[in-house]
Amino acid sequence: MPHDVLTRVELHDHGDKTRMTLSDEPYPSPGRGQAEAGWNAAVEKLANLVTASG
Numbered sequence: 606m607p608h609d610v611l612t613r614v615e616l617h618d619h620g621d622k623t624r625m626t627l628s629d630e631p632y633p634s635p636g637r638g639q640a641e642a643g644w645n646a647a648v649e650k651l652a653n654l655v656t657a658s659g
Contacts, residue, residue: 608633 612629625648632640 615626617624
């Protein structure tokens with residue numbers, strides 16, 4: 606059965622860089638690995654886009 610998940614995105618200024626922290630909960634154990642893989646893929650795509658745009 607679907608359930609609500611709260612996703613939190615924090616951006617932290619580190620001089621000329623920004624650190625992004627993502628957290629989401631609650632996830633049942635069976636879905637946690639899939640969620641982590643999905644977030645990793647999304648963040649990698651975002652990093653590539655930001656890098657390409659200079």
